[in-house]
Amino acid sequence: MAFPKTGNLGFPRMGAHRELKFALEGFWSGKQDEASLLSVARQLRTEHWKLQHAAGITTPPSNDFSLYDHVLDMVATLGAIPKRYAHQGGPVPLATYFAMARGSANAPAMEMTKWFDTNYHYVVPEFEPGMKYALLSAKVVDDYLEAKSLGIETRPVLLGPVSFVLLGKPTDNNVTRTSVLEAILPLYSTLLSQLQAAGAEWVQIDEPCLCLDLNDEARLFYQKAYAILRGVVSPKLMLTTYFGDLAENLDLALSLGTEGLHLDLVRAPQQLEALTSKEINGPHLSLGLIDGRNVWRTDLDHAVTQIESAVAHFGADKIQIAPSCSLLHSPVDLDLEHSLDPEIRSWMAFAKQKLDEVVLLARSIGGKDKIAAELQTNAKILTSRRSSPRIHREEVQQRLDAIDSPMLQRHGLYPARRKTQEKALALPFLPTTTIGSFPQTTEVRKARAASRAGKLDAAAYENFLRQETERCIRFQESAGLDVLVHGEFERNDMVEYFGEQLEGFVFTSNGWVQSYGSRCVKPPVIFGDVFRPQAMTVQWSTYAQSLTSSLVKGMLTGPVTILQWSFVRDDQPRAQTCQQIALAIRDEVQDLEAAGIKVIQIDEPAIREGLPLRRADWPVYLAWSVDCFRLATSVVRDETQIHTHMCYSEFNDIMDAIVRMDADVISIECSRSRMELLDAFHRVRYPNEIGPGVYDIHSPRIPSGKEMEDLLRKALEVLTPQQLWVNPDCGLKTRGWEEVRHALTAMVHTAKQVRASLSA
Missing domain, CATH: 3.20.20.210 (TIM Barrel)
Structure with missing residues (x-):
């Protein structure tokens, strides 16, 4: 043949x-x-x-x-x-x-x-x-x-x-x-x-x-x-x-x-x-x-x-x-x-x-x-395609040209910010939180589908989302979590949701690709210059905050992750597209802070994923990717706490870049690796706060309180109690409410026990 x-x-x-x-x-x-x-x-x-x-x-x-x-x-x-x-x-x-x-x-x-x-x-x-x-x-x-x-x-x-x-x-x-x-x-x-x-x-x-x-x-x-x-x-x-x-x-x-x-x-x-x-x-x-x-x-x-x-x-x-x-x-x-x-x-x-x-x-x-x-x-x-007027926008290019070094810097260094935040947020040590999303139940998915199909009018759909958000807030209060989230019931996907509200994106109906197991994602397509025409998340964050006296995190996806998890235009450098997205997220961060949101999480699980295969190409990538994160986050005052989240990545080789991101709190996946990933943070003496996941959300298995305590104790071998946050290792959208209730209640109870033992 x-x-x-x-x-x-x-x-x-x-x-x-x-x-x-x-x-x-x-x-x-x-x-x-x-x-x-x-x-x-x-x-x-x-x-x-x-x-x-x-x-x-x-x-x-x-x-x-x-x-x-x-x-x-x-x-x-x-x-x-x-x-x-x-x-x-x-x-x-x-x-x-x-x-x-x-x-x-x-x-x-x-x-x-x-x-x-x-x-x-x-x-x-x-x-x-x-x-x-x-x-x-x-x-x-x-x-x-x-x-x-x-x-x-x-x-x-x-x-x-x-x-x-x-x-x-x-x-x-x-x-x-x-x-x-x-x-x-x-x-x-x-x-x-x-x-x-x-x-x-x-x-x-x-x-x-x-x-x-x-x-x-x-x-x-x-x-x-x-x-x-x-x-x-x-x-x-x-x-x-x-x-x-x-x-x-x-x-x-x-x-x-x-x-x-x-x-x-x-x-x-x-x-x-x-x-x-x-x-x-x-x-x-x-x-x-x-x-x-x-x-x-x-x-x-x-x-x-x-x-x-x-x-x-x-x-x-x-x-x-x-x-x-x-x-x-x-x-x-x-x-x-x-x-x-x-x-x-x-x-x-x-x-x-x-x-x-x-x-x-x-x-x-x-x-x-x-x-x-x-x-x-x-x-x-x-x-x-190259000549289409839909691709290039002069106002976006003007904003890119205006980016300078001060736009990439927080006002104060982390030690000073930490003291300011301790006073402003009044959190206990070992504070508990979740990564963002809560179960996307069959009812939530049906309501979203009905809304998209025009079978559920806008007012009815918004009322449904408000009820789900309040139910989520009330559960978190009863479980005793310290920093709450609104649950993200209005969001289909952590990237698609933002792409739908940004210019320069289009969306497919059946463009699914496998992420792991049965988990499929439908990446947005970035075809042109990206900008934010209006606020994207302020409505739901402020509504959730109005329901409780506890802190509620504003939840955003970071520019590098939006880039990595989209199908990206190939007619300009990826770094330039990422800068455009970073400016859009920066505008959203500023609006959230102005609306009274004191804790803002900008997830960047894809920063490590985007690392080039060859070390010789790492410095250039890490420079622009970290700069894009800082461009998105450095607009806030010192008392506003910036979180980020990363999961399922090997961090050893990029710890200097993670330190340079300068997030106040980073949460990472650690449960499957039995806190192995913390070794990298320990070796560089990571100065900021860390939430190593104690609950593997990608498994239907509910860990016992003893297992979570063992992981927390292991984390305390390399972190101080003042550095350590307690959280699952990722968002909870793929889990069911019954297992989430049991797991988070056990997680909070475990954190309180460990907190009490450290205070004794």
């Missing part, structure tokens, strides 16, 4: 209408049995394979589908099951699989963190002493054979062994990554041999860690691992890299002896020139020319130029066209967007349309003239 001219690295799992999300949640709630869940999954796989095959993708991927997370799938496949789940060997039951992801009554969930610099969360493998690695699942083979039974030849996808090891964590000093790699390589060899026996000609082996800064040990891992894998009878391997530049690791990748190499030429187009300059007869090349992480049409003429360069050096028979990375990070189908602004819609492409672009570009390998008409149409669309 000739080398396929078209490829795809992965397809969205949830379904065009989020079928998998609803099936999963039905299964978890007991409303749907295992057979029904697996039936939905099988139907989606079939639908996706047929869609890609019909589009002209020669070998669509298999094993890219997952019921929760592809890294967790490899955990289950390789038998890396932590002891606390009491797995007795053999295939991993769904109950155990989901317990690892979500926790159970007897065992907390495994840690989650961001998949490189995306908003997708993966489950972090744990490498324990005495862990018995074994091949417990044939999922990759089964999926390949399932597609083959439909008459569709696929390219199975495996997370590579070295990336699996580097992305996981040894839980004990006696466990080394070297020993883990040695234990799992025979299992990978067996999987590859099984795929060969099943008839697979190619296997996609993902090694995204090749785009990171690698130390000598990691480089040796790659050399040893692929020397072993190339020594077994197996299909041809497409070594797949994405999200960045191989750079100095290019020679390493070429030395591994795989028959194919995929390059992300959207994030790092310079890689093609680096490869062609070597003048080698290298592997088959998969050119990642279609942006798998954004929604804009491809500049086809520019892509054809890259193809022509690759063909000239390596020959047409060695070139394949593909997206830059898995389309997991893209919405499914632009054809479903019937209400999207037609002009802006014409500038866009979702996963289905990106496959069409892949196939179209592959036709150009035989000569650019074969797609002359399509190139002309594409050029007209791109020109209309």
Whole structure:
């Protein structure tokens, strides 16, 4: 079989209408049995394979589908099951699989963190002493054979062994990554041999860690691992890299002896020139020319130029066209967007349309003239976008030009602000609060949907929201929380809500992408200059504050997170777009303070997520991202307390930047990592206040008061009581009221007990 001219690295799992999300949640709630869940999954796989095959993708991927997370799938496949789940060997039951992801009554969930610099969360493998690695699942083979039974030849996808090891964590000093790699390589060899026996000609082996800064040990891992894998009878391997530049690791990748190499030429187009300059007869090349992480049409003429360069050096028979990375990070189908602004819609492409672009570009390998008409149409669309008066606004540019250093500075330094705030806010030590949102119940979602559909008039919907807000305030008062929130019942999503009220954004109806498990988000699309036409949150914050004598936090999403969790315009630097958003949030912060709100939280969970993969690029990013946060927050008086929130990130490498953010209080996810993340704050002697989460809200499991107390005591080993806040690790919108009542009541009770013991 000739080398396929078209490829795809992965397809969205949830379904065009989020079928998998609803099936999963039905299964978890007991409303749907295992057979029904697996039936939905099988139907989606079939639908996706047929869609890609019909589009002209020669070998669509298999094993890219997952019921929760592809890294967790490899955990289950390789038998890396932590002891606390009491797995007795053999295939991993769904109950155990989901317990690892979500926790159970007897065992907390495994840690989650961001998949490189995306908003997708993966489950972090744990490498324990005495862990018995074994091949417990044939999922990759089964999926390949399932597609083959439909008459569709696929390219199975495996997370590579070295990336699996580097992305996981040894839980004990006696466990080394070297020993883990040695234990799992025979299992990978067996999987590859099984795929060969099943008839697979190619296997996609993902090694995204090749785009990171690698130390000598990691480089040796790659050399040893692929020397072993190339020594077994197996299909041809497409070594797949994405999200960045191989750079100095290019020679390493070429030395591994795989028959194919995929390059992300959207994030790092310079890689093609680096490869062609070597003048080698290298592997088959998969050119990642279609942006798998954004929604804009491809500049086809520019892509054809890259193809022509690759063909000239390596020959047409060695070139394949593909997206830059898995389309997991893209919405499914632009054809479903019937209400999207037609002009802006014409500038866009979702996963289905990106496959069409892949196939179209592959036709150009035989000569650019074969797609002359399509190139002309594409050029007209791109020109209309660049010249549209809807994109650029002079008044926004004038505000950017007026930004100066004083606008990035609080009036007083933190020690002075702290004294002022102690007097103004009169909080006890170990103050209790939540991160912001409260349960988005079925009733809340129904009311929002009815309002959007025009079935519930504005006055009735506002009255409903007022009742929900008051109910939330009364519960927090009865639970004894020190700083309250209004619950955010009017908000659909922490980014979408703000984007809907800012100019320069548009919104899709079905542009869902997976964040983790069944959790989907619908990122706004930033197409033009951003500004705030009017106040966005003041009404609900001041209403909530009018209901209580307790402090109520104003709740905002920070500029970097709005940027990171949107599909961002690609016609200007991201830093400039972020500055525009920061100015809009700055205006909101100023209005909240003027309205009497004394505590304002500006969440920035995505600052670490946005960190470039290469350390050499960190200083520039951290400079502008932190400056944007400070631009948004530094407008307030010293007595106004600024909070921020971050979750599911490794902070060790960016602590200097977090200190420079100069938030009065930072809350972080800590419960899953058992306060491990506090070590970074302890090492730099973080001077401000910290709320390390003591309650994992991403799990339905309700922790006991004893567990929370243990976490608080552990936090007090590295923090002073005056620094420590007590809170969950994230917002509560995905939880139910019953579990929230129990968990928060226990949390406040625990905080009071610890507070009393420290005062004794």
